[in-house]
Amino acid sequence: MPSSELRLYNSLSREKEVFEPLVEGHVGMYVCGPTVYNPVHLGNCRTFVSFDVIYRYLLAKGYKVRYVRNITDVGHLTDDGEDRMSRGARLEQLEPMEVAQKFANQFHDVMRTLNALPPSIEPRATGHIIEQIEMVREILNHGYAYEVNGSVYFDVETYNAANDDRYGELSGRRIDELLAESRELRAQGEKRSPSDFAIWMNASPEHILRWDSPWGAGFPGWHLECSAMSTKYLGAQFDIHGGGNDLKFPHHENEIAQNVGACGSAAGARYWLHTNMLLMNGRKMSKSDGNTISPEELFSGDSPHVSEGYSPMVVRFFMLQSHYRSTMDLSDEALQAAKKGYARLLESWANLQALEAKGGAQNGTVGKELTEGLAAAYAEMDDDFNTPRALARVFELVTRINALQGGQLSLEEVGAEELVQFRDGLGTLLFSILGLEDEAGAAGAEREALDRVMQIVLDLRQQARADKDWGLSDRLRDALAGAGVTVKDGKEGASWSI
Structure with missing residues (x-):
């Protein structure tokens, strides 16, 4: 295939850059997948079709690509602090993992129908609790988080002070704007600052999805899963991270902070790609x-x-x-x-x-x-x-x-x-x-049969023209036109199209 230099728009730098993978000939790409508490939205399909094309094109250029796209089945909270999977289970009157499997199956069916290739790895958040707990430990050890009543919060102001006010670099928001816009989730009033966010949450007795941790029974924050799974499968630093524009803040902004907080200043993705919305x-x-x-x-x-x-x-x-x-x-x-x-x-x-x-x-x-x-x-x-x-x-x-x-x-x-x-x-x-x-x-047999029939008709018309039977020739042409078939006469003979 023709080849030239690949340039892509990096949301982090806000400009097009020449793509240079960390390891020559290899690409690590992580894309935020669906939260499987309800049927997949058509806007999500647009995002995943876009990254399917990106994946396919990288393969066509000869790269060996590890494409990781997660399934979120815990930790994504509603505005009132309820886990979306728990809410889905309550509404569907099913176990949370039944809900996750039901809508993951539906998601996969739709993506197959749209001819999207499956990712190389499709990890689930609930299958990586150990990795998420370990990442919380590392963030605490580096002084970027604190524990309150069994919940652990990322300390944004401490992170900013140590990293040249880095928080907000992806979304373009300043910390004072974030403080003004922050909303409180239920049971998170114990945070030191409204800009802080939970990386591990204490589970109330009635909470269905819960795991033991050094800080008590709880569950991981939504942002943490992608940091833990991208790091596990692609390394502390990798090439491409993708998702919808709506994930820039807070999800992707918080991912960057978590990756740096756990793995060092160079951690995380080098190129950030974001799809726009579907109207x-x-x-x-x-x-x-x-x-x-x-x-x-x-x-x-x-x-x-x-x-x-x-x-x-x-x-x-x-x-x-x-x-x-x-x-x-x-x-x-x-x-x-x-x-x-x-x-x-x-x-x-x-x-x-x-x-x-x-x-x-x-x-x-x-x-x-x-x-x-x-x-x-x-x-x-x-x-x-x-x-x-x-x-x-x-x-x-x-x-x-x-x-x-x-x-x-x-x-x-x-x-x-x-x-x-x-x-x-x-x-x-x-x-x-x-x-x-x-x-x-795909409908080859039908097309071949139609081609044979049409060839017979065109041969009859050609014979009529050779015999100067213009009436028959015109009747055949007009009858075909009435059926939505256009006949074109060329140097190589007649052809047809619908």
Whole structure:
């Protein structure tokens, strides 16, 4: 595949940087996964599809990638201090781990449907309590935390004093702003400062999820799990940490503090990547006002917000049309446009498969255009994984492919080896990197049968034209047009499309 220097936007430095992994040829990437107390949100799907493309592209560039994406099944509290898993268990009338398994299964089903590759490692917070307790010990030993009544809190002011006011570097918030904005969770009024946060919480007698610790029975803070698991599987310092924009503060800000507090000033991720939010009909998704849709409703069409169900690949293609750092606005009109665009892309891909170079000169005019256009698409991916601009380059190539198929451009201007390399490179980009699937190819038997029938019809029409039976020829053409089939006559014969 064409190769150039990969640059990515680092949320920490707020600028694009050349990507240089810690270990040549290897990448460690951690992405915050779902909290499995309810069904996965479509906005989360957008984030995980974005990082799936990033993962795929790093693999395609030849890196050996360890992709860690966690499952949060403890410690993520509601505004009134209740564990989200415990609340989910109460509402579902199930054990907390039943809730976790139910919604983890649903999450995995949706991601498979969207053709997202599984991560290398998918650790659960409840499976790493020992590591989290040990990290709390290290933070205490370094003087960045204190214990009160069985709970342990991270001391933000002490951390800032020892680390050049580092707290807030990711989110861009100053400590005085954070103090003014801080809200108190229930049972956390014992903190020395409102900016401090819990890394281990004392469990009340009725709390379901609880573990023994040196500070008494309790459970880890939500932020702690990602620090402990990223460190365990990727080391004290690693390459990439990703997640949604909404996690910058407090979750990711607190992760940075915990990693430094436990492992030293150079600990944690070197590059931070954040996806932007998914809107619907120009507004934030909200259950309270009905402006929401689930992945399943989007696929089935069982929602007042869509006119029909959309295939998972149309949905994925729609997501790829926005850069991961840009907001994305979901609407029925946008999905209709994506459906048409994706059909056009697959039609062009089928046309490309049918092309055979006819001894054309290597580096002919059209061959060079195809090669350079494909290189430009890959260059867009090297520019912070810019999928919409890469697709725009691809659709420029679609025009040329269709012109070759229709005879408007000559195959004599494309060398046989050039055509093979172009086909392989485009296929890698569309299917291995962008993660699309040839849905027409998936229904191969039906397509082949339709192709055979259409070939019979086109042969009959061609025979009518040869016999100068223009009436029959026109009737066949008009009947096909009435059925939504367009017949194109070219130098290489007639072709059809829906």
